Amino acid sequence: MVDSSEAPYRFEDRESYSVLALYPLINEGQWGNVSEVGGEIVGRLKTLRKPALVIDLSTLEYMGSAQVALLVRIWKSLKQINGRMVVQCPGEMVREVLALAGLKSLWNIVDTREAALQSLSITEYSEGRVIGGGGGxxxxxxxxxxxxxxxxxxxxxxxxxxxxxxxxxxxxxxxxxxxxxxxxxxxxxxxxxxxxxxxxxxxxxxxxxxxxxxxxxxxxxxx
Incomplete structure (x- = not known):
């Protein structure tokens, strides 16, 4: 697993959905160009077999305008390929930033991974137990x-x-x-x-x- 202190993000493609986890390094100015990172992520989105994406912001304590713009770019790219997106964001400060940007009414923002999978109607089988499929x-x-x-x-x-x-x-x-x-x-x-x-x-x-x-x-x- 990628160390969140050494990478700006992690993209994980699973069987029926994908996870994009943004790490605190993405908020630091010395780390590259956010727009360039956006190009990398959008490129990955275009290769997805099933464009259902969980954006995990759990490790972030705040977000700047460049990072918000990155999320909007990802969202628009998913719309072009008829994809679905849910934002996993337990942090109150980050939620407030998204609300101020007017995105809370456009996106489904939840606290946990289980709630995110329920939102996407994703069923995972783990040790003979259904996770995230309740109500889906x-x-x-x-x-x-x-x-x-x-x-x-x-x-x-x-x-x-x-x-x-x-x-x-x-x-x-x-x-x-x-x-x-x-x-x-x-x-x-x-x-x-x-x-x-x-x-x-x-x-x-x-x-x-x-x-x-x-x-x-x-x-x-x-x-």
Whole structure:
């Protein structure tokens, strides 16, 4: 990790979001040109796969006009690429500077990293625990689509089993038709779950997709 006493900022690109942490050195006049730093950061923003950015100002005790202008430049650059931004700023003095600059009404400014991730609807999986997803639309959607995919896999698999065992509980044609319906629903829900989820949940979603494809092939072979 970069020592905050030796660098003006740190840019960390994570799986579903990025973090830009500004350090106290950025406020010191002997450290380079803030505009030049802005060019470096904007260049990084253009390479992001998912432009969701947490700007971490936790280590700052104050901000000057040049640093405020840097944040505005970053914000405008994100808007150009349809990105999202939230500012993590627990310091009262820095918050006051942002308020005086008229930015408090434009940006979502929060105290903690967890609140920042909730604002961006980011779901992180850490040690089997969901962090930052509480109340987030993406987290709820990921869970819902995963459950639907698993239920559909179970239904399609059960109907394929009935067909292979020549069960008479349902009409054979109905077994195949319902099996295909469940397989398609599972396939679509699995794709959505793989998009919205991360970590273990995404792996389960991918397995559900493969299972639906396999069941679909099995049903087709019984025709």
């Amino acid at each position: 639309g993406a987290g709820k959607m990921g869970l819902m689509t995963l459950v639907i995919a698993l239920v559909a896999v179970a239904g399609a698999g059960g109907l394929l089993g009935m067909k292979l065992q020549n069960s008479t509980a349902l009409d054979p044609k109905l077994q195949i038709a319902l099996g295909f319906v469940f397989a398609v629903v599972g396939l679509l829900a699995g794709q959505a779950a793989a998009f919205f989820n991360r970590g273990i949940a995404r792996i389960i979603a991918i397995v559900a997709i493969l299972a639906c494809l396999g069941i679909g092939v099995g049903l087709f072979q019984t025709l």
